Amino acid sequence: MFRVQGSKVLAVEMTGDAVKAKNGSMVAYDGQMAFKKLSGGGEGIRGMVTRRITGEQMTVMEVKGHGTCWFADRASEINLVGLQGDKLYVESSNLLATDGGLRTGTSFTGLRGASQGNGLFTTTVEGHGQAAITSDGPAVVLRVSAQYPLTVDPGAYIAHQGNLRQSFQSGVTFRTLMGEGGGEAFQIRFEGDGLVYVQPSERNTIAGDV
Numbered sequence: 001m002f003r004v005q006g007s008k009v010l011a012v013e014m015t016g017d018a019v020k021a022k023n024g025s026m027v028a029y030d031g032q033m034a035f036k037k038l039s040g041g042g043e044g045i046r047g048m049v050t051r052r053i054t055g056e057q058m059t060v061m062e063v064k065g066h067g068t069c070w071f072a073d074r075a076s077e078i079n080l081v082g083l084q085g086d087k088l089y090v091e092s093s094n095l096l097a098t099d100g101g102l103r104t105g106t107s108f109t110g111l112r113g114a115s116q117g118n119g120l121f122t123t124t125v126e127g128h129g130q131a132a133i134t135s136d137g138p139a140v141v142l143r144v145s146a147q148y149p150l151t152v153d154p155g156a157y158i159a160h161q162g163n164l165r166q167s168f169q170s171g172v173t174f175r176t177l178m179g180e181g182g183g184e185a186f187q188i189r190f191e192g193d194g195l196v197y198v199q200p201s202e203r204n205t206i207a208g209d210v
Contacts, residue, residue: 004080037060157198
């Protein structure tokens with residue numbers, strides 16, 4: 001069971017089951033725990049091939065045992081995401097831990113990923129269970145519906161889930177290149193039905209330099 005303790009520490013209570021977590025993110029544990037380093041971004045041979053092609057890499061470990069294990073990542077805020085057979089799209093740098101039974105993989109992001117400087121692929125988490133994602137400051141969860149599409153700054157985007165379509169919007173014009181742009185040259189637009197996780201801080205991106 002995942003539980004956020006003090007907003008920046010994830011406590012996971014285990015009774016012989018396993019979780020997958022970012023390598024090196026354990027800060028304390030009680031009881032008996034075993035740690036095994038894994039290669040993330042997708043399991044099996046297909047996952048290995050995908051990682052080679054996409055470059056979307058996660059260094060994760062499997063933690064298994066009895067007791068409570070606490071995880072954290074550079075004092076980042078932690079947000080819990082419940083999955084009921086749906087898929088979570090999250091930047092690999094923002095994924096802290098998942099239930100052991102959840103499947104991870106990669107998905108093509110196109111120009112969105114390029115604008116963020118994260119490459120053209122992102123990490124996916126799928127199945128039934130919980131995932132813990134990190135953010136720079138407390139994240140907000142914004143609902144997208146047919147009536148209310150959402151536009152997000154690429155530098156503030158963390159993750160999304162649900163039946164969403166995303167498109168890349170560019171406001172780059174000749175005036176932008178002359179240094180007279182509107183200050184928000186690139187955005188991501190989400191349409192459909194789902195949730196988008198946004199942090200109150202903009203990471204350095206390629207888009208942010210335009």
